[in-house]
Amino acid sequence: MPRILIVGGGYAGFYTAWKLEKHLRKGEAEVTVVDPLPYMTYQPFLPEVAAGEIEARHVVVGLRRHLKRTRVVTAKVTGIDHANKVATITPPVGDSWQQEYDQIVVTAGAVSRTFPIPGIAENAIGLKTIEEAVAIRDRILTNFDRAANLPAGPERERLLTVVVVGGGFAGIEVFAEMRAMASSLLKNYPQLSFEETHFHLIEAMGRIMPEVSLKTSEWVLKDLAKRGAHVHLDTQVKGAVDGNVELSTGEVIPSDLIVWTAGVMANPTVVRGSDLPVEERGRIRTRPDLRVGTDEEIVEGAWAAGDISAVPDLTGKGVGGYCVPNAQHAVRQAKLLAKNLTAVLRGELPSEYIHHNLGAVAGLGLYNGVFQSGNIALKGLIAWFAHRGYHGLAMPSWERKWRVIGDWWHNFWLNRDNVSLQAVQNPRYVFEEFAARPRPAQPAAAPTEPAIDPKSVEAEKSGKAPASTGAAAS
Structure with missing residues (x-):
């Protein structure tokens, strides 16, 4: 059974897996999604969450709840050796392992782009x-x-x-x-x-x-x-x-x-850790049919979509000739990618992505x-x-x-x-403030010299032994 590895569970990754479950027949392929988070975030709602208008948990989509026939791995992909079709999976706990695949879909998204400004x-x-x-x-x-x-x-x-x-x-x-x-x-x-x-x-x-x-x-x-x-x-x-x-x-x-x-930039952990071709802005070079490569050369078995990819905008309205990194493109690219990947597995030809901006x-x-x-x-x-x-x-x-x-x-x-x-963000502060703790160990007392009885000293000098304390006690 062909093994499909999806790197990233954001917009493009989630929708690719979601649509693959609809297009693929049972037993036609095995799909795995790898992402450090077990959910997809609908980012256009983040400003409303920041303003208290929407409950935070309602703008995220649980991967395991909605991907019924997809294996979900909560970890990072820290390396892609596409020449050997092996990816390095690094979980938050435990050792890394090598994951073999037949088709890889890179949809690791973007991160905030900053500059070296003090503070x-x-x-x-x-x-x-x-x-x-x-x-x-x-x-x-x-x-x-x-x-x-x-x-x-x-x-x-x-x-x-x-x-x-x-x-x-x-x-x-x-x-x-x-x-x-x-x-x-x-x-x-x-x-x-x-x-x-x-x-x-x-x-x-x-x-x-x-x-x-x-x-x-x-x-x-x-x-x-x-x-x-x-x-x-x-x-x-x-x-x-x-x-x-x-x-x-x-x-x-x-x-x-x-x-x-x-601004944003393509996920550097995935881009720098792979051997896939990258364009000058640090995004994975992608063809209009969403396969990795150029018009002249196709990287077989590799696909990309969303903010991490440089997909040509065939409408001619894209910045620099490429689709801008936004949710509108990511979702639609993912839906087409799922169709194209299914078509290639069945020996059919993929279609090119073209989308006129809705506004x-x-x-x-x-x-x-x-x-x-x-x-x-x-x-x-x-x-x-x-x-x-x-x-x-x-x-x-x-x-x-x-x-x-x-x-x-x-x-x-x-x-x-x-x-x-x-x-x-610090949920244990009340418990820690009032929690009982063991008393610190007390230092051991220094040994004391026995008291000297003046009468005993006088008796020793005169040669008379005093009565024993044991006899006196009896």
Whole structure:
């Protein structure tokens, strides 16, 4: 039976395995998915998780629950020797092992791309995982609690200041969602004022959201300004040491929360550990039919899709001639990859991937959004409905859809759940504080000299022995 190894269980990996289960006949192939996490994260919902609008567990899809005929391995692929069709699997516990395969599908996704700016690695947080989104939400809520106990002044405003780096879709969405959440929190904190909350977005280019028209992006800037958010265009971050964000303009912004959304790069662990061809931006070189290779040469038995791959955009609208790394392409590439892989196993020819962009939609906080498709642009409430409608339908499986829709329904009537669970990152703190511990061992007492009886000394000198203590006792 042919062995198919899928490296990565994100968008592209999950959908490839999910669709292979539908296309492959029973016993036609053996499919294995390897990922360090046992779930897929629906990343377009991360800004809403960070703003407390969706329960964190509802935007992840359990691999074992939804992949019924696929073997799921929770580990990392740290090496790919495609010349010998062997991959190195490294689990979090135990020894690594060699996994043989006949077909390999590389869908390990992307990670946050950063630059060697002082303080960023130590103080910033990304927005690529569900854990990061939860940490951002809890940090904002906890900082409001702490600020409410402080007198008005610089330290209180530092806790209430948020800096987001990167003006793409992810950056704008989380920036707007956090601004909306902070505004809604103020009614519960009468000690704090709107003027003490500061939100700054730093963008190195002269505009935000390059996926939409310039006119639409300018509308977003004006909308953010109305809500008290500050966007710094043509500005770079020079440092983020000790909670002070230094900008290229010379301005310094004291902040306790720095969110980094300034781009992504292909998963370096998988790319550098493989012998598959790589293009100049560090992505796996992929053909339009999603097989690894070039127009002139095919790497037999190797496939790639999603953010880790450089797939030519046959519509001619891709950046640099390639599909941009987003969920829209990853999902559709994965669906075609499953069909093509099944076709090749059956001796048929694969099809080429071609997808015309459906447009871009973003949520900008409750009841506000923006949508762009060609020359059509929607703004405000109708765009917000379009955003929720599109992503609600795009969420994999009806089981997950109903959970997300349920969160939206509950929040409509009950408002968002603004409770910080930051202590969950150290869940044993209460137990440790009050747990009984063994008393420290006492040092052994030093031996003491026996007391000398003066009468005994006198008796010895006179030659008379004293009565024994034993006889006296008797």
